[in-house]
Amino acid sequence: MEIRQLTSSDAPKYWDLRLEALKLAPDAFLTSYEDAIKRENPVAQVVSNLTIEGNYTFGAFDGDDLIGVVTLLQEKAEKIQHRANIFAMYVTPKKQGLGVGEALLTEAINKAKSIKGIEKINLSVVASNEPAKKLYTKLGFKVYGLEEKAMKLNGVYLDDEHRVLHLK
Template sequence: MIIRVLQQSDAEMYHNLRLNGLQTNPEAFGSTYDRESQFSIETVTERIKPTMEKFVLGAFMEQGILVGIVTFVRESSIKTSHKGNVYGMYVTQEMRGNGIGKALMLQLIKKARDCEGLEQLNLAVVSNNVSAMSLYQSVGFVTYGVERNALKYNDEYYDEDLMVLPLKGHFISRGGLIQ
């Protein structure tokens, strides 16, 4: 398996995998298949274009098949630029359970630690997605809150656990020390 930052030339593979994720687990994403299936390849290309503030990692099988993705986006405001966000984690159903999600997250964390001034990573995960929560906990994320009814899909509501990973030392929340 090869994990690397996606480039503009990977846009079509990324788009196909993203659409697969939106169909397979629609409750897990803030977007929808109907919305993103309308995106032009130019829109997708711009979306994955890596910068100092954002990148998409892809996990490729030796045959060059993209089987997993995860996105990092740094906050842009002067008061929030110490934070980065993790979005769009997805591994194909047939490849789950092989450590690909963990490998993607560990590489994302490693790259995030290299961002000057970045102190923490945040993410939101659907509260009943036990396997995803377990993955995030295994790499050091802790839950600091729950947003009730965070997502609504097909008239069903989904709560999201809000999770954080301190990148530099630790910090103290209202609930106590987070390492």
């Protein structure tokens, strides 16, 4: 397994994995599969996102196959530039439980540590997602809040747990 920052040439594979994530884990993302497939030129949008300063998307590869992703995004506004956020964490089901998520998240944390000015990383996770919560706890993320009814999926409300990892 290789972990590396994605480049624009990885955009088609990223988009395919993103659609899989939205289809198979709809409770883990704010974007729905239905909304995603309506986008115009989605691969071009991914290319654009991958080249934005302060936006770091890492991929886990098994040979040529992209099997997992995570995005670290540094805040741009002056007063909150000390913060970064973890978004769009996903590992394809057949590779879950093998350390792929931990390797991806560790790479994102190390990247944040290497950027002057980033002091903490925030993330949100659906409160019922025990495997993800276990991983985040293992890597030092602490709960700082719970948003009740953060999302509504097929008539069911889901709570979000907000977590933080202080780097300094």
